[in-house]
Amino acid sequence: MQPFKKHRGLVAPMDRVNVDTDQIVPKQFLKAITREGFGRTLFYDWRYLPGEKPNPEFVLNFPRYKGASVLLARANFGCGSSREHAPWALLDYGFRAIIAPSYADIFYNNCFKNGILPVTLADDQVADLFRRLEQKEGYTLSVDLETQTVTDDSGLNWKFEVDPFRRECLLNGWDDIGLTLRFEDKIADYEKGRNPQAPVFGPLEPPR
Amino acid sequence: MAPQTLYEKIWKAHVVTEEPGKPALIYIDRHLVHEGTSPQAFSGLKAAGRKVRRPDLTFAVMDHSVPTKDRNLPLVDDIAAAQFAALERNCKEAGVRLFDMHDRNQGIVHVIGPDLGVTQPGLTIVCGDSHTSTHGAFGALAFGIGTSEVEHVLATQCLSQFKSKAMEVRVNGRRPRGVTAKDIILAIIGRIGIGGGTGHVIEYAGEAIRELSMEGRMTVCNMSIEAGARAGMVAPDETTFAYMEGRPFVPRGKDFEAAVSAWKRLATDPGAQFDRAVELDAAKIAPQVTWGTNPGMVAEVTGRVPDPGSFKDAVDREAAERALEYMALEPGTLIVDIPLDRVFIGSCTNSRLEDLRLAAGVVEGKHVAKSLKQALVVPGSRRVKAQAESEGLDKIFQSAGFEWRDSGCSMCIGMNADVLPSGERCASTSNRNFEGRQGKGGRTHLVSPMMAAAAAIEGHFVDIRGWNGQRGE
Ligand code: SF4
Numbered sequence: 001m002q003p004f005k006k007h008r009g010l011v012a013p014m015d016r017v018n019v020d021t022d023q024i025v026p027k028q029f030l031k032a033i034t035r036e037g038f039g040r041t042l043f044y045d046w047r048y049l050p051g052e053k054p055n056p057e058f059v060l061n062f063p064r065y066k067g068a069s070v071l072l073a074r075a076n077f078g079c080g081s082s083r084e085h086a087p088w089a090l091l092d093y094g095f096r097a098i099i100a101p102s103y104a105d106i107f108y109n110n111c112f113k114n115g116i117l118p119v120t121l122a123d124d125q126v127a128d129l130f131r132r133l134e135q136k137e138g139y140t141l142s143v144d145l146e147t148q149t150v151t152d153d154s155g156l157n158w159k160f161e162v163d164p165f166r167r168e169c170l171l172n173g174w175d176d177i178g179l180t181l182r183f184e185d186k187i188a189d190y191e192k193g194r195n196p197q198a199p200v201f202g203p204l205e206p207p208r
Numbered sequence: 209m210a211p212q213t214l215y216e217k218i219w220k221a222h223v224v225t226e227e228p229g230k231p232a233l234i235y236i237d238r239h240l241v242h243e244g245t246s247p248q249a250f251s252g253l254k255a256a257g258r259k260v261r262r263p264d265l266t267f268a269v270m271d272h273s274v275p276t277k278d279r280n281l282p283l284v285d286d287i288a289a290a291q292f293a294a295l296e297r298n299c300k301e302a303g304v305r306l307f308d309m310h311d312r313n314q315g316i317v318h319v320i321g322p323d324l325g326v327t328q329p330g331l332t333i334v335c336g337d338s339h340t341s342t343h344g345a346f347g348a349l350a351f352g353i354g355t356s357e358v359e360h361v362l363a364t365q366c367l368s369q370f371k372s373k374a375m376e377v378r379v380n381g382r383r384p385r386g387v388t389a390k391d392i393i394l395a396i397i398g399r400i401g402i403g404g405g406t407g408h409v410i411e412y413a414g415e416a417i418r419e420l421s422m423e424g425r426m427t428v429c430n431m432s433i434e435a436g437a438r439a440g441m442v443a444p445d446e447t448t449f450a451y452m453e454g455r456p457f458v459p460r461g462k463d464f465e466a467a468v469s470a471w472k473r474l475a476t477d478p479g480a481q482f483d484r485a486v487e488l489d490a491a492k493i494a495p496q497v498t499w500g501t502n503p504g505m506v507a508e509v510t511g512r513v514p515d516p517g518s519f520k521d522a523v524d525r526e527a528a529e530r531a532l533e534y535m536a537l538e539p540g541t542l543i544v545d546i547p548l549d550r551v552f553i554g555s556c557t558n559s560r561l562e563d564l565r566l567a568a569g570v571v572e573g574k575h576v577a578k579s580l581k582q583a584l585v586v587p588g589s590r591r592v593k594a595q596a597e598s599e600g601l602d603k604i605f606q607s608a609g610f611e612w613r614d615s616g617c618s619m620c621i622g623m624n625a626d627v628l629p630s631g632e633r634c635a636s637t638s639n640r641n642f643e644g645r646q647g648k649g650g651r652t653h654l655v656s657p658m659m660a661a662a663a664a665i666e667g668h669f670v671d672i673r674g675w676n677g678q679r680g681e
Binding site: 016017018020022023026027028030031032033034035045074075076079080081082083084087102104105106109110113114163164165175176177179180181183186187190191 | 245
């Protein structure tokens with residue numbers, strides 16, 4: 001996974017609450033067997049007119065947001081389906097950071113597994129950013145995971161909270177599985193039934 | 209020892225190792241896999257030179273894209289065919305049991321787990337699918353994960369997880385006739401909102417939950433994710449054990465008795481603390497119908513489509529406006545005046561035997577409205593289908609003008625040929641009414657199986673409680 005330390009980029013708005021992952025990547029693209037190329041499918045049903053012609057009324061198609069890499073969003077972003085295709089598409093499109101007041105749990109997790117930083121700010125801070133973004137074409141933000149700050153060129157400097165362990169993993173781009181496999185002996189112990197509270201297992205083969 | 213919740217008990221029993229300030233490593237007892245979210249996990253595993261650690265605890269099934277008719281003909285969808293082939297190859301290489309689309313046990317992953325007895329109380333169960341919360345109806349800790357986590361579980365049989373907060377949703381009293389588990393969960397979501405459970409595991413309790421059958425409890429737990437919760441659970445009791453006994457993967461004889469006495473200890477201890485608690489009165493719940501583009505946009509069948517202007521919050525108002533525009537509904541319209549194009553009875557929320565029996569009871573001897581373009585019944589699994597057929601339900605549905613299909617996710621998600629056409633309106637027993645969920649431009653209203661069945665007969669919604677001599681359940 002590519003690490004995330006600091007990112008500076010053009011901001012694009014997604015001014016809707018409860019954007020679900022069915023919108024981020026519609027189901028017709030869930031039949032792929034690789035992780036590549038999902039950028040084209042991002043917000044597909046909103047983004048394109050029939051024949052995959054860009055819909056000029058969809059915000060990401062506005063010329064001023066071309067090349068955006070920071071997505072400013074509203075509450076409960078990424079709700080619904082667990083599809084990891086959603087962060088794959090965001091990343092492949094070019095988004096490295098998201099800023100929103102809240103996220104759905106599974107989506108939030110999935111971002112960290114893919115080198116995307118989901119920044120959580122207070123409602124009024126996010127509302128403020130939406131205003132700034134509307135007022136200034138080319139509005140750019142820096143998101144720094146090391147210092148846990150969001151800054152802009154006019155002196156805005158806000159701290160954000162993130163779980164220290166998630167932060168460390170993302171800063172280093174650590175492979176989760178590799179981390180877990182360091183505990184191989186503990187996993188093997190658990191499997192040998194050394195945890196007295198472990199559950200009752202049913203048979204793993206049905207009777208013939 | 210301090211009193212513990214069901215969630216805490218299962219959590220503790222599964223901690224492999226933990227360090228302060230870090231997520232715990234928890235052991236996963238059952239890993240369910242489907243074709244949609246697993247191919248990239250298997251290829252990641254292969255690329256890293258890793259193996260599936262516990263193929264014996266992993267169960268795979270084809271459900272999302274399977275055709276629901278003419279399954280013996282060659283597949284017309286090449287991309288889906290490639291995905292099925294990938295799952296078959298991956299399972300074969302790893303030694304994972306696969307219920308392919310021709311297996312007599314095939315079905316929607318969240319229907320076959322409980323159906324076969326793979327789902328059991330006290331277990332940790334994961335699947336790359338958000339509705340894994342369904343299995344919590346048995347008092348298991350079951351939740352959906354992303355594809356990276358699927359790969360992690362394949363490789364290590366563990367997950368690195370932060371403990372969630374615990375929330376109790378208590379539904380007191382008895383539900384009125386005609387009000388089902390689906391109406392209870394929609395009413396809960398309407399009350400706490402679609403983000404209301406975020407960061408929490410919900411335990412459902414109270415008389416109205418205890419009175420539900422296992423099918424009903426599964427319907428409730430299934431839609432926990434629609435309230436944003438990580439998982440939903442119900443403590444196991446005699447209803448649970450009676451449902452389980454004799455299913456293929458459930459212990460037998462003396463082992464079953466021993467298991468039951470262990471399962472009985474899982475219930476939340478009196479006095480255990482929840483981080484949050486919500487109470488509802490079942491007697492006040494009416495049949496529910498969603499009018500918008502998320503499951504929290506829901507009204508009673510006797511109600512009206514709301515006026516966006518009635519929402520205090522500007523963001524909610526805008527969301528409601530956008531939803532009504534998408535749904536092509538006028539504020540103030542009576543819910544029962546909404547005309548329908550199609551009806552879909554199916555999905556992991558409502559496609560079990562009880563659901564089909566209830567719907568069949570409503571349509572028996574009647575016929576779907578002429579104005580309807582299609583009425584579809586898609587059993588949740590082939591076992592359910594066979595049982596329903598042995599009771600003659602297929603005949604009842606077919607003579608009422610419904611199509612009787614083979615099992616799969618079908619029009620819940622429209623990844624196969626069962627797609628809701630653009631601009632059409634569907635009463636659906638599934639769980640998501642997001643824009644385009646059943647098909648691009650399609651308009652979904654979520655309801656219970658009885659409400660969907662009655663709507664099919666009339667061509668518009670009706671209040672099942674006083675309809676056509678129906679006395680409800
Ligand atoms: S029936 Fe629908 S919600 Fe359930 S697993 Fe299938 S696609 Fe997902």
